[in-house]
Structures are given as C-alpha cells and as structure tokens.
Amino acid sequence: MSVYVHGVGMTKFGKFPETSLKDMLLQASVEAIKDAQKPKIDAVFVGNFMGGSTSNQEILGSILANELGLGHIPATKVEGACASGGMALRQGILGILSGEYETVLVTGVEKMKHVSTVEITEAINAAMDNGSNEKYAGLTFPGFFGVLANRYFYETGASKKHLAKVALKNRNNAVNNPLSQFTTPTTIEEIMNARMITEPLGLFDCSPTTDGAAAVVISRKKSAIKFLASAQASGPTQMQEAADLLSLPAVKESRKKAYEKAGISPKDVDVIEIHDCFSMTEIISSEELGFFQKGEGYKALDNGDTLPTGKFLINTSGGLLSKGHPIGATGVSQIYQIVSQLRGAAPNQVDSDRIGLAQNLGGTGSYSTVHILERL
Amino acid sequence: MSVYVHGVGMTKFGKFPETSLKDMLLQASVEAIKDAQKPKIDAVFVGNFMGGSTSNQEILGSILANELGLGHIPATKVEGACASGGMALRQGILGILSGEYETVLVTGVEKMKHVSTVEITEAINAAMDNGSNEKYAGLTFPGFFGVLANRYFYETGASKKHLAKVALKNRNNAVNNPLSQFTTPTTIEEIMNARMITEPLGLFDCSPTTDGAAAVVISRKKSAIKFLASAQASGPTQMQEAADLLSLPAVKESRKKAYEKAGISPKDVDVIEIHDCFSMTEIISSEELGFFQKGEGYKALDNGDTLPTGKFLINTSGGLLSKGHPIGATGVSQIYQIVSQLRGAAPNQVDSDRIGLAQNLGGTGSYSTVHILERL
Numbered sequence: 001m002s003v004y005v006h007g008v009g010m011t012k013f014g015k016f017p018e019t020s021l022k023d024m025l026l027q028a029s030v031e032a033i034k035d036a037q038k039p040k041i042d043a044v045f046v047g048n049f050m051g052g053s054t055s056n057q058e059i060l061g062s063i064l065a066n067e068l069g070l071g072h073i074p075a076t077k078v079e080g081a082c083a084s085g086g087m088a089l090r091q092g093i094l095g096i097l098s099g100e101y102e103t104v105l106v107t108g109v110e111k112m113k114h115v116s117t118v119e120i121t122e123a124i125n126a127a128m129d130n131g132s133n134e135k136y137a138g139l140t141f142p143g144f145f146g147v148l149a150n151r152y153f154y155e156t157g158a159s160k161k162h163l164a165k166v167a168l169k170n171r172n173n174a175v176n177n178p179l180s181q182f183t184t185p186t187t188i189e190e191i192m193n194a195r196m197i198t199e200p201l202g203l204f205d206c207s208p209t210t211d212g213a214a215a216v217v218i219s220r221k222k223s224a225i226k227f228l229a230s231a232q233a234s235g236p237t238q239m240q241e242a243a244d245l246l247s248l249p250a251v252k253e254s255r256k257k258a259y260e261k262a263g264i265s266p267k268d269v270d271v272i273e274i275h276d277c278f279s280m281t282e283i284i285s286s287e288e289l290g291f292f293q294k295g296e297g298y299k300a301l302d303n304g305d306t307l308p309t310g311k312f313l314i315n316t317s318g319g320l321l322s323k324g325h326p327i328g329a330t331g332v333s334q335i336y337q338i339v340s341q342l343r344g345a346a347p348n349q350v351d352s353d354r355i356g357l358a359q360n361l362g363g364t365g366s367y368s369t370v371h372i373l374e375r376l
Numbered sequence: 377m378s379v380y381v382h383g384v385g386m387t388k389f390g391k392f393p394e395t396s397l398k399d400m401l402l403q404a405s406v407e408a409i410k411d412a413q414k415p416k417i418d419a420v421f422v423g424n425f426m427g428g429s430t431s432n433q434e435i436l437g438s439i440l441a442n443e444l445g446l447g448h449i450p451a452t453k454v455e456g457a458c459a460s461g462g463m464a465l466r467q468g469i470l471g472i473l474s475g476e477y478e479t480v481l482v483t484g485v486e487k488m489k490h491v492s493t494v495e496i497t498e499a500i501n502a503a504m505d506n507g508s509n510e511k512y513a514g515l516t517f518p519g520f521f522g523v524l525a526n527r528y529f530y531e532t533g534a535s536k537k538h539l540a541k542v543a544l545k546n547r548n549n550a551v552n553n554p555l556s557q558f559t560t561p562t563t564i565e566e567i568m569n570a571r572m573i574t575e576p577l578g579l580f581d582c583s584p585t586t587d588g589a590a591a592v593v594i595s596r597k598k599s600a601i602k603f604l605a606s607a608q609a610s611g612p613t614q615m616q617e618a619a620d621l622l623s624l625p626a627v628k629e630s631r632k633k634a635y636e637k638a639g640i641s642p643k644d645v646d647v648i649e650i651h652d653c654f655s656m657t658e659i660i661s662s663e664e665l666g667f668f669q670k671g672e673g674y675k676a677l678d679n680g681d682t683l684p685t686g687k688f689l690i691n692t693s694g695g696l697l698s699k700g701h702p703i704g705a706t707g708v709s710q711i712y713q714i715v716s717q718l719r720g721a722a723p724n725q726v727d728s729d730r731i732g733l734a735q736n737l738g739g740t741g742s743y744s745t746v747h748i749l750e751r752l
Contacts, residue, residue, distance in 0.1 A: 053432075056429075056501065058455055059503050059738065062611070062739065062743055066610065067507075072626060072629040074608035076454060076463055076467065078453070078454060079428075079434055091452065094470055094471050100473070130397075130398065130432065131396070131439070234437065234438040363438065366439075367437070
C-alpha cells in the first residue's frame with residue numbers, strides 16, 4: 001500500500017498576538033482540507049510541543065476534530081520536541097499503512113511569541129534531558145550547537161563565514177516566500193557583525209521563535225504526489241553521551257532507512273528541506289544525509305552547491321532560520337514547501353524537480369524524521 | 377495480522393518524592409521487557425500528559441530508548457489528556473499492523489505529587505478547551521463530573537449512596553492490590569460523610585493525584601494473550617457542546633468499533649477496567665460500554681453486578697479511585713490488570729476469565745480508547 005498527498009495548508013509564520021494556538025491550528029487545517037477537495041477524514045494527528053506549558057492547552061487532537069465537525073474520529077497529539085511535526089506525519093502514514101484509516105489530516109502548530117524570553121527558554125529546555133548535568137550547568141540549545149560549531153571549525157578548517165553563508169542563502173530564499181517570518185534582505189556583513197548569541201553563533205545563525213501552523217492531508221487514494229519513504233530514528237539525549245560531537249546519529253539512521261525504503265540515493269533528490277535550527281545544523285545534517293562527505297559540507301557554501309542554482313537545493317523555503325520555527329509546525333511546513341515545489345508553484349521554484357526530501361530534527365539530536373516524496 | 381501481549385510491568389502507585397519521572401518510566405519499562413523475555417524492541421511509545429508543564433521534561437520517547445540502550449529506534453510520545461496511555465498503546469498496535477515494527481514497548485508515566493494543588497489543578501485544566509467560557513468561569517474536572525452526577529440523580533432516581541458504593545467496591549478491590557495507592561479499608565459511612573469536593577462528589581468519589589508508571593511489550597509474534605480489538609474515538613471538548621449530559625459519545629463510539637472488530641458483545645466480556653476518574657464516570661461509562669441500559673447502571677451497585685462476585689466485574693484493580701491515577705500511566709496500567717487477570721495471577725483474581733476489556737477516557741469526554749484482550 002502507498003500513501004499520497006492530497007492537500008496542504010500553512011499560515012503565515014511570524015508574531016501574531018491576536019491569534020490563538022487553536023485559531024492557527026484550525027486555519028492551516030481548513031486550508032489543507034479545501035486544497036484536498038474536502039475528503040472524508042478518518043483520523044487527525046497534531047504535532048505540538050509546548051501547548052501545555054505556554055498556552056495551558058493540551059487535547060489539541062480532539063479540539064481539531066471537534067471544531068471542524070469531523071465526527072467522533074480518532075484524534076492524537078504527538079510530541080517529539082522540534083520533530084513533533086515530522087513525527088505526527090509519520091504516525092498518520094503508519095495509521096494508513098495499518099489499514100485502519102484511508103485519509104488522515106496531520107497538522108503541526110506552535111504559539112511561542114506571547115511569552116517572555118525566560119519562559120520560552122525554560123519551555124524549550126524541556127527538550128533537553130533533566131537527568132543530565134548539562135541543563136543545570138546552564139547549557140541551552142544555542143550553547144549546544146555553538147559547541148558543535150567550534151568543534152567543526154577546529155576539525156575542518158571551516159569558519160564563521162561559512163555559517164553566515166547558510167544564513168544569507170536561507171534569508172535570500174525567505175525573501176521570496178510570502179509566508180516567511182523574515183522577508184527583509186540582508187548582507188553577509190550584517191550577518192557577520194550581528195549580536196553574538198553564543199560563540200560563534202550570531203543572531204542570524206539561530207532560528208527565531210515563531211507563531212504558526214501547517215497541515216497536510218494524506219490518503220491511500222492515489223494522487224500526483226506519493227511518499228517514497230517515511231523514516232524515524234532516535235539519538236543521544238545528552239551531549240556527554242555523543243560518541244562524536246560532529247555526528248547526529250538520529251539523522252544518519254533515519255536517512256539510511258529512508259533511502260533504503262525509497263530505493264534512491266542522495267544524488268536522486270531534487271529539492272531538500274533540512275532542519276536548520278542553527279546554521280551549523282544545516283551543514284552537519286547535509287553531511288549526515290549523504291549530500292556531502294563528512295567534514296566537507298561547508299565547502300558547498302563556497303561553491304554554491306546548496307543555492308537554488310546549485311545541485312543540492314537546500315531550504316528553498318527560507319528554512320527555520322528565516323521562514324521561522326514554530327516548533328510543532330516545522331516538520332509539516334517542510335512538507336508544504338516540498339509539495340509546493342513538486343507541484344511547480346513554490347517560492348524559489350526550481351526546474352525539473354521530481355523528488356523531494358524533508359528532514360526534521362528534535363532536541364539536541366534526540367529525534368529525526370526523513371520523508372521522501374515523488375511527483376508521479 | 378494480529379498483535380499479542382508479551383510482557384507487562386508496573387511501579388507501585390502513590391507519592392514518591394525521591395523518584396523522578398524518568399526513574400518511573402524506566403522502572404516499569406525494564407520490568408515489562410524482562411517479563412517479555414527481553415525481545416528485540418523495534419519502537420517505543422510513551423503516554424504522558426504533564427511532563428512538560430510540571431517536570432519541565434519532554435522528549436520522553438528518546439529518553440526511554442536511549443537510557444535502555446535500545447538503539448536508534450523510533451521513539452514517540454503521545455498525549456491525549458487522561459487517555460494518553462491508551463492512545464500510546466493504540467499507536468504501538470497501529471505501528472505493528474502497518475508492518476513497520478515487529479515488537480514495541482509502550483510505557484505510560486506521570487509524576488504529579490511534587491507540585492502544589494494550585495499548580496496541579498492548572499496543569500490538569502490544560503485538558504479542557506481554552507476556547508470555552510467554562511474554564512474561565514471556574515469549571516474544573518470535579519465540577520464537570522459533579523454536574524453530571526446531579527443530572528444523573530435527577531433523571532434516574534439514583535443517589536449519592538450509589539456513588540459511594542462504587543467508591544467502596546473499588547477501595548475493597550484496591551486493598552488486595554499491593555501496587556495500589558490506597559490500601560486502607562473504608563466503610564460506606566466514611567465515604568458518605570467525607571469532605572465534599574464538589575456537590576455531590578465527596579473525597580472518595582474523586583480519583584487522587586498519583587505518581588506511577590506502567591508498561592507493556594506487544595508484538596506480532598504469537599503469545600497466549602491477543603488483542604481482539606483496539607479502538608479510539610473523540611467527543612465534545614466543552615460541556616456546552618454536549619447533546620446529552622449523560623452521554624459520553626467518545627466512549628460509545630470507541631465501544632461500538634471495538635465490539636465490531638472483536639466480533640463479541642458485552643456479555644462475552646469476563647473482566648473489565650473502566651476509567652473511573654470519578655465514581656459517577658464509572659456508572660455512566662458502564663452504560664455507554666453496553667453493560668447496562670442507559671440510566672440503569674446505578675442499579676448494578678444495589679444488586680452487586682459489578683463486584684468481583686457479580687456478572688460484570690468492573691475495576692478489580694481498584695480503579696483510578698483507589699489504585700490511583702497517574703494520568704499518562706492509567707491506560708497502560710489497565711492493560712497490566714487485564715493481562716494479570718487473563719494470566720490467572722491478578723489481585724482479586726476471578727475464575728474462568730478469558731476476555732478482558734479496558735476503557736480509558738481523556739478530558740471531559742474528549743477521548744476514549746477501548747482495548748479488548750483474549751486469552752488463547
């Protein structure tokens with residue numbers, strides 16, 4: 001049995017104080033259902049991370065089913081930190097493959113901009129492992145990926161300028177995406193000189209907090225866009241347990257399974273969304289996904305391989321860095337961009353794309369999902 | 377393809393200030409894996425509701441996979457308020473039915489006793505719908521089920537004494553269950569005269585807050601205990617949307633699907649765990665599950681039908697009321713009791729039981745799961 005995409009929907013990403021978590025959840029879902037020509041929905045899955053701690057709102061699955069009048073269908077929320085969206089999608093796919101459901105709505109959503117920096121930092125840190133000393137010693141997500149960047153520089157000869165080129169590329173892509181959080185052009189100088197967040201990561205190297213939602217309707221009924229693979233893996237939950245600081249085993253394992261299922265290799269992929277929570281993460285994950293040799297991903301920034309004109313087109317949406325990163329929505333919004341590309345109507349549309357890949361990361365490498373889609 | 381139970385594990389339920397959320401998660405899981413003879417685990421699912429808001433700990437899926445050294449397997453947390461455990465189990469079953477996994481570990485966990493009454497009430501209220509006036513008008517879960525009880529009395533002629541008999545039955549059962557939170561015997565007088573929580577529900581009519589975890593290993597490999605059905609449904613998220621205050625449509629719908637799949641009727645069920653978050657809920661759900669006619673469930677308390685000596689043996693574990701209610705663990709702990717009964721080694725063991733049913737409720741009727749198990 002195969003699973004196909006029938007419709008997608010997405011809110012604008014940004015800061016929306018007047019729009020509730022529930023409003024965004026419904027808005028993206030309704031758009032996806034309309035785009036899919038209003039099929040009968042047999043189950044809903046919601047990806048969300050911090051609704052309970054920052055909006056005092058759980059039960060998003062039943063709220064979605066109930067508000068849209070979908071009947072007494074099974075409704076489920078999935079949490080996997082920043083991979084909540086990709087994991088909700090995978091549960092929807094497994095539900096169809098199990099034979100229990102024909103058509104499923106998967107919606108990712110997060111509301112983050114209404115709480116203070118201290119509160120949001122605390123909420124995000126729930127994606128680290130309390131059993132570790134790291135969190136209590138003050139390690140945060142920028143801190144973790146900053147350490148990785150320093151180590152990467154030390155091992156490979158890369159520099160802050162390579163990180164800046166990731167940020168610039170993704171901002172340039174975001175400028176053409178009307179749903180992006182950031183649409184103001186920038187320059188390499190502005191990025192290099194921006195306020196330092198955690199050495200060597202500056203403001204532009206870090207994804208923002210964001211309000212937003214994205215949705216996809218999938219079905220075992222045939223359509224023009226098919227899933228070639230859905231894969232998920234987990235990895236260490238603490239930095240001290242990493243065998244190699246420059247490896248994200250969850251990304252590598254989910255990639256292996258996905259290519260094996262799809263029967264393709266990295267060179268077959270035409271358009272790619274990578275979870276660039278930090279500029280450094282895009283480079284390391286582009287290696288773990290097999291697009292570049294280990295320790296050589298940064299060279300692509302010098303030779304333009306990952307630009308919309310290159311051979312591995314990474315984050316044509318603008319990525320988490322500039323499209324924005326509403327945690328639970330991110331994995332589903334990657335599918336929105338890939339589907340838009342395969343349909344030929346995306347921001348930064350590329351020619352002759354037939355196969356797209358989306359990779360969604362959770363925690364400091366705790367989770368990764370990889371989904372591969374093909375235009376038939 | 378069928379799904380079988382290979383092992384179960386459960387911590388003692390109660391108040392354990394020295395034991396972390398993670399400790400409990402691991403303890404129940406290790407016990408279930410040992411009970412299953414240590415099979416290769418292909419994926420884990422965790423049911424949890426308030427880890428993010430009261431323990432600042434999410435990513436429980438990858439923590440479980442990682443701490444137990446299960447490798448880079450897919451790991452997923454499922455949230456559905458008090459039905460989180462039953463829903464995690466269902467996702468595990470769907471994962472096996474999809475063909476992706478052979479053997480899956482499902483663990484439910486909650487830590488609740490370490491926070492203040494105000495904090496826990498706020499955390500629990502995330503299982504109500506923010507879009508409603510009810511929550512802001514001060515409605516709580518005891519308030520909701522108290523209204524139902526008053527309406528039930530008005531419509532049927534039942535009285536507080538019937539509720540007390542539910543509480544007494546479940547306490548008497550819990551006294552024989554060494555894993556229960558409450559093992560002190562009580563009397564009908566003590567229950568009737570206990571501190572009022574919300575008219576007409578007294579202290580013994582309300583399930584407690586609890587620390588605890590429960591786990592189950594399921595597989596497509598054959599064993600002596602098989603799932604006849606897994607069903608899930610959703611219902612209204614607000615009292616004002618209920619067409620009939622004395623109906624829980626999610627329970628009714630999940631029951632219909634479950635009996636249909638299992639090819640059995642209520643009279644075929646030998647042992648039953650019902651989600652008795654309040655004494656009133658056990659009575660209404662016993663009707664919705666088809667064991668009694670609508671409006672007549674209370675009569676079973678007068679004639680002893682739901683006692684371990686009756687014909688519909690409900691909550692031989694002690695139920696949520698006296699075994700305890702660690703929210704995310706409850707649905708899985710129901711399976712622990714049913715499996716123990718079918719194996720012939722349960723607290724309040726009943727003779728000749730072959731088919732067991734577990735029903736897990738979330739929110740004010742937002743979710744329900746029904747699982748039916750058979751001893752082969």
